[in-house]
Amino acid sequence: MLIQYIISMKAAVLYKYNEPLVIEDNVEIDSPKSGEVKIKVEATGLCHSDVNVFEGKTPVPPPLIAGHEISGVVEEVGNEVINFKPGDRVVSAFIHPCGKCKNCITGNENLCETFAKNRLNGTMLDGTSRLHFKDGRPLRFFLGGGFAEYAVLPQTALTKVPNELDLRKIAVLGCAGLTAYGAVNSAKIEPGEIVAVIGTGGVGLSVIQMLKAIGAGRIIAVGTRKWKLEKALELGATDVINSKETDIVKTLKEITAGGPDVIIEAGGNQETIKMSLEAVRIGGRVVLIGLPPTTAEIPIRISMIVRNGIRIIGSYGGRPRIDMPRLIELVKLGKYDPSALVTGTFKLEEINEAVKLLEEGEAIRSLIIPR
Incomplete structure (x- = not known):
């Protein structure tokens, strides 16, 4: 029987468009539901797509947690998760396939219809969120919510990472690499x-x-x-x-x-x-x-x-379960170096500085480290 528990964590929260992110420690994340995995975040890349959310150009309703180039370690798994277990090292794609719609079953999971319906709502594939404030107020996320200490993701978005690869160096595979x-x-x-x-x-x-x-x-x-x-x-x-x-x-x-x-x-x-x-x-x-x-x-x-x-x-990204393993092989062979894109590493508390550098064109990818 799986033990269900809620974790309190630190996160960078967007309350209003065009305002700085606020570092909060009053955020709670629920246990993963069926087919979902909770990971302890190691690093998350900061992408222009996140900035578009912060500015309201991609209108996900705040309050929310952004961040979609996520690497980390599996903390907890939900029912019907068979390919991952606690302790596994993983990287997440920004695309979260349902695995059941027409596009998913015909080999086009990057165009998952269920994901498309929920992408801008800031919710999981079932239309709900695993995030909330301690006082019960709802909290949404953008494509994973990696600017936090933990994140819950569908198992279909995750790929195991070999031990020889540094989790921080491959975080940006999730969007830059896959796209x-x-x-x-x-x-x-x-x-x-x-x-x-x-x-x-x-x-x-x-x-x-x-x-x-x-x-x-x-x-x-x-x-x-x-x-x-x-x-x-x-x-x-x-x-x-x-x-x-x-x-x-x-x-x-x-x-x-x-x-x-x-x-x-x-x-x-x-x-x-x-x-x-x-x-x-x-x-x-x-x-x-x-x-x-x-x-x-x-x-x-x-x-x-x-x-x-x-x-x-x-072209909207790649197929997480097909293309991400191939990307990892390219990294192992030295044919693709995601770490060459990283121009700075910032603590979660420094995320607004990283956002400013990206907006000014003085960064390519910055890594946000939650702890």
Whole structure:
């Protein structure tokens, strides 16, 4: 018989959009329900998607706990959990498949319909939360709630981590790694194809590493920060372009004799999406992985898309139970280094400092350590 218990913990709580997070020690987390796992958080990466929540651009109702690039150790398991036990070292994907809907059972669990319904509600797959304040007030979370000492996650989101890998170094696999893997996989890139990557944050730099691993041809990194472009060269880019210094569309077409075969857009704003569609080669592919605010409307010249035969591919992460183990193998083989994305480590009490650095473009990924 499983012993059910509630844990009091420390967490970074968002009470109102565009206000600093508040470190609270009056948060309680319930035992996991059927198919769920409670983990003791080792580290959580800070991603721009979290900042979008803090600013209300991704409107998850506060109060809430964000953080979705989570690594840790299993503390407690719910009923019907057969693949994990207390003491297991794990990493969580930001996608939480139900394993039962049409997309899940047809191999597209990154597009889980049940998860999609609950993602912006700040709840588990069953529409409820395991979080609350000590006085009983409800508390929601964003894709895991990793900016805390503990988190409850569906077992379908978790992957075991080999003992030889540092849990802190692989935390960012949960979003940066998985999103990049899904993008490269969706693009179906052939050896030697020219690929441009728009955006040199955690996801863009992960894409560059994976393009190198699969044998892409020229890998062109496009960004606005010199130091991030230098990092792109270190991680596998063959060319870099600073979008503040040149006309990107013109330059990409000139240096590739007509445009890249594939453009992977990781910037997530109107300008970079428009740029990608205009710069790609006739008959090329544009993979969109950057997430603009949910209310953003981006005009597209349909005639250009049709006449040029451009394929637009939307890619939302990867498949946790299929792709995350493969990502871990790439890490073990030295073909993907998630720790190369980490530009700082902060205690939970310092999280607002980390958020500020990310907003100012002075960080790629920061790790938040809860204890």
